Amino acid sequence: MKSKTVCLSALLCVVFCLLPVLALGESDDSEFVSPTRPPNAPEYSTSEPEALKDSQIVASSYLLMERETGEILMSRDEEVVRFPASTTKIMTALVALQFCDDLDAVLTVSESAVTFADEKAERVPFKAGEQITLRTALYGLLVKSGNDAANVIAEYVAGDVPSFVNLMNQTAAAIGCTSTNFVNPHGLHDDLHYTTAHDLARIMNVALENETFREIIGTYSYTLPSDEMYPERTIYNTNKHINPDDNYYYRYSVGGKTGFTSMAGYCLVEAAEKDGVEMIAVILYSGVYSRWPDTSRLFEYGFSKYKSVTPEQIFEQNPITLQLSAFDTNDEGELNEDGTRSKGRVTLRIEAVDKTRKVRITGLEADVDAIAADYESYTNTTWLVEARAPIEAGEIVGVLTFYPSDEEPAKYNLIATRSVAARENAPPTLEEIQRQVEEDDSLFPPFSLDWALPPVVGLAAIVFILFKSRRLFKHQKHKKAKVPQPKKRYFA
Numbered sequence: 001m002k003s004k005t006v007c008l009s010a011l012l013c014v015v016f017c018l019l020p021v022l023a024l025g026e027s028d029d030s031e032f033v034s035p036t037r038p039p040n041a042p043e044y045s046t047s048e049p050e051a052l053k054d055s056q057i058v059a060s061s062y063l064l065m066e067r068e069t070g071e072i073l074m075s076r077d078e079e080v081v082r083f084p085a086s087t088t089k090i091m092t093a094l095v096a097l098q099f100c101d102d103l104d105a106v107l108t109v110s111e112s113a114v115t116f117a118d119e120k121a122e123r124v125p126f127k128a129g130e131q132i133t134l135r136t137a138l139y140g141l142l143v144k145s146g147n148d149a150a151n152v153i154a155e156y157v158a159g160d161v162p163s164f165v166n167l168m169n170q171t172a173a174a175i176g177c178t179s180t181n182f183v184n185p186h187g188l189h190d191d192l193h194y195t196t197a198h199d200l201a202r203i204m205n206v207a208l209e210n211e212t213f214r215e216i217i218g219t220y221s222y223t224l225p226s227d228e229m230y231p232e233r234t235i236y237n238t239n240k241h242i243n244p245d246d247n248y249y250y251r252y253s254v255g256g257k258t259g260f261t262s263m264a265g266y267c268l269v270e271a272a273e274k275d276g277v278e279m280i281a282v283i284l285y286s287g288v289y290s291r292w293p294d295t296s297r298l299f300e301y302g303f304s305k306y307k308s309v310t311p312e313q314i315f316e317q318n319p320i321t322l323q324l325s326a327f328d329t330n331d332e333g334e335l336n337e338d339g340t341r342s343k344g345r346v347t348l349r350i351e352a353v354d355k356t357r358k359v360r361i362t363g364l365e366a367d368v369d370a371i372a373a374d375y376e377s378y379t380n381t382t383w384l385v386e387a388r389a390p391i392e393a394g395e396i397v398g399v400l401t402f403y404p405s406d407e408e409p410a411k412y413n414l415i416a417t418r419s420v421a422a423r424e425n426a427p428p429t430l431e432e433i434q435r436q437v438e439e440d441d442s443l444f445p446p447f448s449l450d451w452a453l454p455p456v457v458g459l460a461a462i463v464f465i466l467f468k469s470r471r472l473f474k475h476q477k478h479k480k481a482k483v484p485q486p487k488k489r490y491f492a
Contacts, residue, residue: 087257214255321348350415353413
């Protein structure tokens, strides 16, 4: 009896040990085994986001990446292959937006697009025969996470799902994904459908370049237009971070994409932006609730470490001034920190020559501050005017060239912020005299032998006469000089 009890206990232990593994093969949500934080993990403090520890993140794989530099600030198993679930739809949207420009194009929903083996598969829903726009399909894809929307888009873009999947894999390879393979456009489980946290960050980074994509993922609710099959209806985003009424609301969130299958766990790929710094966080195989604090903690950690400024902000903190001469003595001057005024001084503002180009200096806070403090090493200034009154407010007085690392130089106009009048009867500068001579030919007529030869000949004659007279004078003086006589010497 005792031996039977021991055997039974051993069998139960084996079963309980295998439960997590067995659960992974099931599609039933209730059998998903959520990961947890280690029991010895320190408590997270919202007042010290920079102190975030790896043990305070639940996800089996995660990554935090600064978008502009591509630097990974924190990660765990970011190159381990995992199942992406519905975060796959980021790539689906990316391919659709790359190959289709007309968001108002009409798509017809096929029977195959709305048919799934798993009846629990998330749907918008759309009905076979229904006609929708590509825009509506994209909102259904990224807001409601509709698997039917993914199929409809795939069939419209490439003709059929397999051809669209080929485009997905080609695009993934083109943007540098090294461990990604897609089998479908929606992310329902397939053993050959996989990626990594790092690859998902790469995909998200490229997708964020599209303004339509950014707009959709940041939309909490969207009203689908009515048609013959459905009345007007509203869908809501599965991302809790963009719901202002949710406890997990995160104000810096740009938006993202959620995902879940029992094999993939709870997933989230999201972007956030604060003070010009944009971060991408990837959470794979996390818990149903832990993915939200995991992601916001990662973002706060990144924002505590990284800084981003524009050249405009640098020169606002380190203003460029121009000290004018010959200014009106009644000039009120510019106010100094000590309360005194500097007459004739003009502070300049900068304005980008190419207004379509956005230049930022992004990096670790210490590195950015060092560049700002030593900005003169990264600039060159060409002045267009003399440092002399008068000058008008709004006048372009020079061009500043900024040389950001690993980028093309950026040019900025230097513009006067105030007017300064000139002093009456101020003596001209050498530059003004030179310019006046160049502009007025009457001051110095052009060279001509007709008027230049006589004075030159006359001057040469005078020099010759003086030379000859000097030689004659020396000769006469030499003749009159007394020649000394040798003394007589007597020898005994």
